[in-house]
Amino acid sequence: MARSAAAAAEDDGVEDALALVGRQPGPGQGRPAAGTERHRATPWGEARARAARAGRGTPPPVRPEPLDRALGQVLAEPLTALTDLPSFDTSAMDGWAVAGPGPWTIRVSGSGILAGHSEPEALTDGTAVRIATGARIPAGATAVIRSEHSRIDGGGHLHAQRQVTHGQDIRPRGQECRSGDQLLPAGTPVTPAVLGLAAAAGYDQLLTVRRPRVEVLVLGDELLTEGLPRDGLIRDALGPMIGPWLRALGAEVLATRRIGDDAEALHRAVTSSEADLLATTGGTAAGPVDHVHPVLRKTGAELLVDGVAVRPGHPMLMARLAPGRYLVGLPGNPLAAVSGLLTLAEPLLRGMSGREAAGAAPDPYRACLRDEVQGHPYDTRLVPVVRRGDRLVPLHYNGPAMLRGIAAAHGLAVVPPGGARAGDELEVLDLPWSPSGEGCFT
Numbered sequence: 001m002a003r004s005a006a007a008a009a010e011d012d013g014v015e016d017a018l019a020l021v022g023r024q025p026g027p028g029q030g031r032p033a034a035g036t037e038r039h040r041a042t043p044w045g046e047a048r049a050r051a052a053r054a055g056r057g058t059p060p061p062v063r064p065e066p067l068d069r070a071l072g073q074v075l076a077e078p079l080t081a082l083t084d085l086p087s088f089d090t091s092a093m094d095g096w097a098v099a100g101p102g103p104w105t106i107r108v109s110g111s112g113i114l115a116g117h118s119e120p121e122a123l124t125d126g127t128a129v130r131i132a133t134g135a136r137i138p139a140g141a142t143a144v145i146r147s148e149h150s151r152i153d154g155g156g157h158l159h160a161q162r163q164v165t166h167g168q169d170i171r172p173r174g175q176e177c178r179s180g181d182q183l184l185p186a187g188t189p190v191t192p193a194v195l196g197l198a199a200a201a202g203y204d205q206l207l208t209v210r211r212p213r214v215e216v217l218v219l220g221d222e223l224l225t226e227g228l229p230r231d232g233l234i235r236d237a238l239g240p241m242i243g244p245w246l247r248a249l250g251a252e253v254l255a256t257r258r259i260g261d262d263a264e265a266l267h268r269a270v271t272s273s274e275a276d277l278l279a280t281t282g283g284t285a286a287g288p289v290d291h292v293h294p295v296l297r298k299t300g301a302e303l304l305v306d307g308v309a310v311r312p313g314h315p316m317l318m319a320r321l322a323p324g325r326y327l328v329g330l331p332g333n334p335l336a337a338v339s340g341l342l343t344l345a346e347p348l349l350r351g352m353s354g355r356e357a358a359g360a361a362p363d364p365y366r367a368c369l370r371d372e373v374q375g376h377p378y379d380t381r382l383v384p385v386v387r388r389g390d391r392l393v394p395l396h397y398n399g400p401a402m403l404r405g406i407a408a409a410h411g412l413a414v415v416p417p418g419g420a421r422a423g424d425e426l427e428v429l430d431l432p433w434s435p436s437g438e439g440c441f442t
Helices: 006-020 036-040 044-056 192-200 239-248 263-272 292-299 334-352 404-408
Strands: 062-066 095-098 104-106 127-131 143-146 150-152 157-160 182-184 205-209 213-219 252-259 277-281 302-306 308-311 317-322 325-330 365-369 380-388 391-394 411-415 425-430
Touching: 044 302, 044 308, 044 317, 044 334, 095 104, 095 157, 104 127, 182 192, 213 239, 213 263, 239 252, 239 277, 239 334, 252 263, 263 277, 263 292, 277 334, 292 317, 308 334, 325 334, 334 380, 334 404, 334 411, 380 404
Parallel strands: 213 252, 213 277, 277 325, 308 380, 365 391
Antiparallel strands: 062 205, 095 127, 095 143, 104 157, 150 157, 302 317, 317 325, 365 425, 380 391, 380 411, 411 425
């Protein structure tokens, strides 16, 4: 059985318990001798920084996309206005275009001036014409009077019921931007509002960064894909979770494949994949069926991160398979795998997808703890939390094999070695979604 679940959970629990009283497990307890792993492990902040640098160092491929297919992608170049917005003076309201001071003689012109029609006849002082929202302002017009702010007397003259100021309710040409103005920088995610702005600015398609292609390899002979656990087998919690999580981080997930504890099968999967990023689950330690390290050595991969000083998730790793191709090895325990996603995969994908082109990564979100959190003596801890007002409340069920806490969480609090007291301000790794309710028991 691979160390992707029960065995890894047991070792994690043993090592964490020993570490909390100042001891490391010895050679007879299933781990390297005291101090070996901690010496090798990369500090948590440095591991994230390495992942971000690796992502930024991979020039992302770009491609033009029609507007109706660009949603959720990232701009590969600045969005520059192709026209003035608005491109001519327009009426901001339904009402009357007037010239000069009133009262005004109404110029009869069918339904008046409508949006989408050619340039209307000019107005002379003392005249008015009905106008629709978005219609071109006629030459000579000095203001628009809203329909509800006007009246017509028995002689057919228009009167304003409120003071009229020059230019009121007229959107002048170029009010929002001029042709050539930069509207958004490269690296901006394409949201529905961005699509609307691009269309208004004259675009039919956008040059976008292709989403990083990811393949998920779920390792282990002990995993069931349906039904209840039985005969020493357990349900695969990572297969249903990792792919959607990576999509939420901006990746295009090509497939989620399940591979047994078979080194040759894993080697074939790694060497034949067309993905930009492979995410494996389990098999990152040094047990008899932990094949990730041997396969990486066989393929000539460059290990960029080999273990991180974080709990849960310390056996995570990141390797460069080839220029522009990476593998992130996630631990097999579910919450430890989430730790690996947010520590290594998220900053790597942020760089690979071009989302950092608009500037540096956003400032970390920080908030104060409501309750004390126990820490690890040497390593960073990532603890599921919910926000209650302006405070962070740590959740129970935060063991490496547990998902109950993270399923209810708003984010993971970054707890420094030694722990944190109530009132301490901590960095929070936000999740790419919000839970539907207040979550389960805190």
